[in-house]
Amino acid sequence: MTFQTRVNVEPAIGVPGDFASANPTANVLAGEGALVAGAAGVTIAAFAWIQADGQTVLNAPASGNTAAPDGFVHRELQALIANLYDETSMVIPGGYMVSLFAAGDFYAVSSTAATRGQKVFASTTDGSVSTGAAGATIAGAVETPFYVASTGAAGETIKISTWDHR
Secondary structure (H helix, E strand, O other): OOOOOOOOOOOOOOOOOOEOOOOOOEEOOOOOOOOEEOOOOEEOOOEEEEOOOOOEEEOOOOOOOOOOOOEEEOOOOOOOOOOOOOOOOOEEOOOOEOOEEEEOEEEEEEOOOEOOOOEEEEEOOOOOEEEEOOOOOOOOEEEEEEEEOOOEOOOOEEEEEOOOOO
């Protein structure tokens, strides 16, 4: 376990995967206990796809699927620190319940610089977030219904939203 290496003057804007506002949210409709993480787990604060069996959720689409992701994986403290020496985890273990949200405002980390009003794209490899112009083609990513709601540099926590389109 490592020691604390810095102290922030201001608190963090938010934790990736958390709600970023009190605006309405919409879960992806599924039966009770229907959505579970695939064998390798599902990363929180990333996009995910429901697989062909209608139950398994992964951070990548099924082979050949080019559709937008089914939802954003919300942080509900369902990740598990399985290794005694790990400090944190943002992975929901295989077989655990997953909450997917089709709409709402969330904190996320973008791999690209984000400007308010840009569209949010999901990596088809791992569900990670990147940003770009609406209708743009980004290699290895698909456009989502989410927009960037706060500006940030690559690697910083930003807000993404289905409600705020400016």
